[in-house]
Amino acid sequence: MKFSFANRSKSFRARPRWPSAALLACPALLLALPASSHAQENPEAKAATGQEQDMKVQVVTVTGSNIRQAQNSVSSSPITEVGEHLIKGTASISIGDTLNSIPSVTSGLSASSNNTSVGGDAANVGVATTSLRNLGSARTLVLVNGRRYVSGVSANTGYGVDLNSIPTALIRRVDVLTGGQSAIYGSDAIAGVVNIITKKNFSGFEFSAFGGGAEDGGAGRKNIDLTYGKNFESGNAWISAGQSRQDPLLSSERPFSAYELAFIDADKDGVREAIARRNGPAHVPGAALIAPNGLTIFGNGAPFNTGQPVLDGQFNPQGGGDWDNQHARRYLVAPYQRSYIASGLNFELSPTSHADIELNYARTTSSVALEPAPVSVVGDIFRVPMGGTTGINVATSPYFVGSSAGRQLLAAMGANTSLDRLQTFKRLSEFGDRTVSNERNTFRIAAGLTNELSDSLSLKSSIVYGVTLEKQKNTGDFSIANFRNAVTIVPNGRGGYQCADAVARLEGCQPVNPFGTVDSLAGQAGVTGFSPAAIKYLMIDTGQTGEIRQTVVNSVLSGSLPWSLSGQQPLGFAAGVEYRKEQAEETPDAYRQMGLSRDLQVSAIKGDFDVKEAFAELEVPVARWLSVDLAARLGSYSTIGSAATYRLGVNAPLTDLVRLRGSWSQSVRAPNINDLFSNGSTSTAAANTDICNGVTAATTGNIAANCRSIPAIARRIASVGAFTLVASEANNTRLLQAGSPTLSEETADSVTLGAVFTPMRGLSFSADYFDIKIKDGITRDSSDVYVRRCYSVAPGAFDPTCGGNLVRDVNDGPILNLRSPLINAASITTRGVDLELDYAQRNFNFAAYANYLERYDVTNSSGAVEKFMGRVLFPKWRLAFNGTYNVTSKFDLFAQVRHRSATRAFLEPTNLSPELNRFKSASYVDLRFNYRITDAVHAYVGVNNVGDVQPDINPRDAATGTNTEPRAYDVIGRQYFAGINAKFR
Known part of the structure; x- marks a missing residue:
């Protein structure tokens, strides 16, 4: 992995309707044109083609700011760059698997963590999401080329970009920008931003294919991609298509x-x-x-x-x-298949303006059984x-x-x-x-227009339209x-x-x-x-059908002002406006809507919101050794009203060897469609949900009195002396997790303080402290906390249905159904340190990075604090090392080592023995060997999890069918793969 501290700036957004084949193929029409003798590629195409050429049309996607800056400027926030060598190094067909190797990233939904065919999550089988700082996919903003991307998660169960809809063959790099970034990018960037940069300006023909599988069988994967592109006098057009398949791995x-x-x-x-x-x-x-x-x-x-x-x-x-x-x-591992077609067009309109268009279509199918x-x-x-x-x-x-x-x-x-x-x-x-069988179709079109108004001033406008169509069938x-x-x-x-x-x-x-x-x-x-x-x-x-739509339009004026402080570089600025609309609807079958199937009754949902925003950034070079950047954004939401965010960053290159950096920000996450309009996904409530369990005629307090006021409970106490649930009663409360239209935004105060050391050419080391505090967090209380609050009121104010959200057995008294709506109540505090090392020489590149987690605490609405640091998804240390070595002109080696420290299932006192409660530390080694048959054709073989490290058994919160936590541990075992890549000019 390569770490970059360059401050990169985003592009912008677009809108048509659902595509026809002709629309997707529009750029392909230009591929038949003869290439101009002087048409050249831009610098970004070097990684895609391996050749250094210049091109008039330059579409460079950067991360972290809207200000047009000099090439040697640097960011006040840490940016981790995931390069193409790491994406290819483990032959993953989902970029989510690659991102999960970064210590600051944890996968959300994946083929292993979401493999159930019951409940609301069944609609998300085949989806992959990502989560920065373990703060959830809804608090992690995923961009593609600096622009928003439509959600691929069922609107009734959550929100997040489906990474499986973005083929790895199209990805050039991924920038991971941590810390609150809402002032730059808007809502959802509380934990940070994952910006996926795709390849552009293909010239020639490229073919790649690989396949792999586990030594112990199952979990095979296959991938094939074809790309063709051509330069013409004023630009470049390309088209790419491919298929991927993840085979199942049964629990047995x-x-x-x-x-x-x-x-x-x-x-x-x-x-x-x-x-x-x-x-x-x-x-x-x-x-x-x-x-x-x-x-x-x-x-x-x-x-x-x-x-x-x-x-x-x-x-x-x-x-x-x-x-x-x-x-x-x-x-x-749940199986899925992905087919995609994508195309792009970059062209000059005049010597001072150019346009770009991206079109992406992906179809993923998945099926699992229970x-x-x-x-x-x-x-x-x-x-x-x-x-x-x-x-x-x-x-x-x-x-x-x-x-x-x-x-x-x-x-x-x-x-x-x-x-x-x-x-x-x-x-x-x-x-x-x-x-359950899912079919998910994702289409996105993004178009941008850049006008260079002068040498120091440019206007960028864009429009993005995305739609996800989902169809689910259950038997x-x-x-x-x-x-x-x-x-x-x-x-x-x-x-x-x-x-x-x-x-x-x-x-x-x-x-x-x-x-x-x-x-x-x-x-x-x-x-x-x-x-x-x-x-x-x-x-x-x-089954059900669903549709999610996103439209984003924005325009940004950026450049430099004709002023400076103390003779330094001119002040840089950016100012812009943005409009965004999110829409979704989901319609279950008639049986479930009417409650005529075994599954709980589920209602159709439909909702939308829009937001109008104005934003500005200012970069102030104060002295040779100090630069300050400021950002602010003001939004008007159709749901929550107005919301404001800000960010202050400091970049201090004290010497050529040492640079200090820091940022202070307040970010927001406005409730999304799932938060506001979800009618609920179904699961089983915890066995301790019914706080009336154990109440007798002599038990004192408001809870006991309210329990005895329920006729079925009173009869049972009178008959046997106590309301004591048997296991089948305690374990069969159905929990309906629903949204709430009364939610307000959650806010986060974020601080990052760091230093970058460059003691010699090709070597850099950074250390960054982070502290994030989320207030008014959108959450739901655990089922027992919810019931306890309802039953703790004075008997005269007690509502046995808890506002219509609780249904008891009218004969025997146990809770049958409980509806738990979202509320603004949680506070989350997390802090720690990120460490990164990058060393690059002519034939050798090595990177090491680590995350030290000092604290991760969640406070619920009743004031109770639950500590997570040290639990399975929250290890004190996560480490990763990777490197490439060119052994000869024909042969090179990639190696990666991933490590996580020991954790526990329960931090609080437990009856489990230490052997069951403790998760051992785990280290994984991945290798890839690449051989250049010719300059144009490469072949490679590799092995992931060389040591065949097996996961620990998880006695708490294991994912369905796994007995472990697949977001933390490899559940497949040792895997082999082989592939070939060919590029022809």
């Missing part, structure tokens, strides 16, 4: 993830030992089982084992066969906890009369023999896996209404049974037996499970 293909694990500490011969337990009982056809409390029916008649201990440090969850292994079908859906006839089908009734009597129902299960149940139930009293579960293996779900019809049966007069509803029968209703009672009256008549006709009647496909 790696020992650490083959089984879903639960963790407890057990005393065995005086030694605390971890016990791994399989996820839950398998629901297969067979006689029903009476659980110890006499109130549960499972599908397997044999008793269930409780799991097996860790043997010799290895997880050994095999054996038995009576447990359902939910990881059998889950993914460590185990068959579980169903509770009582809870899911008849909604008994919400006031419904099955109408099924165990004493008289054909599902139970004559069966061994019926006899056991009647012996345990007493006088009340309604099925409503029971919990009945079945996993719908007959329906097959639940799957493995069922119609609740149809299922209800199918288990409400009556004799058909021919010795069998039929659906009771005549209209349902006309619609294809067939009786089903989800209880597995083959020896009952219904079973003996042939109703033993799910017939193909019944499955056809019950099974439904669900």
